[in-house]
Amino acid sequence: EAQVTQNPRYLITVTGKKLTVTCSQNMNHEYMSWYRQDPGLGLRQIYYSMNVEVTDKGDVPEGYKVSRKEKRNFPLILESPSPNQTSLYFCASSPGTGEAYEQYFGPGTRLTVT
């Protein structure tokens, strides 16, 4: 089944404790991105990647890191989480070419930083 998976789905952590949220897609998509969703603010893009080893900042990259060492994986790293990073996070992927307007979203990771 074609899908985007994220782990963990739920995470409660404390300020300053480094964490990684994994994202994996099995559709051989070139394009992957991370969004965060907060009440009243909609979804905002954090980082995106057009291919392996190619990443760029989205609208709200501060406090986050990403890497794209393999085509299928795009982990989101919070080196020193803070309470303002409490949010619902979504990973998405897309073919990047052709009929590429459809982005596939993962199920989401609800992160709470205390």
Place this chain on the structure above:
Amino acid sequence: LAKTTQPISMDSYEGQEVNITCSHNNIATNDYITWYQQFPSQGPRFIIQGYKTKVTNEVASLFIPADRKSSTLSLPRVSLSDTAVYYCLVGENTGFQKLVFGTGTRLLVSP
């Protein structure tokens, strides 16, 4: 990226047709109009995309007038399971596009 404006919320009843209009006055020549659906605590899901006139798939229809400054998502005979937030996005037709989600339209379907 063109800014979009949608109603904050809409109410409907099962079996009715629902039309959600999106305004995008500054749409560019290369921009397409795309609609996504999001259920609570789930990722958005692509519904439909169009450039002009009318597009129809198994889920919805999208009507785009000649000036392309607005578009209307039409959901035929809605059911309770269509209760969700619907987002209208405008941008170039490439998977590399940054999707800019507004606050969307919250549709509530009642029995």
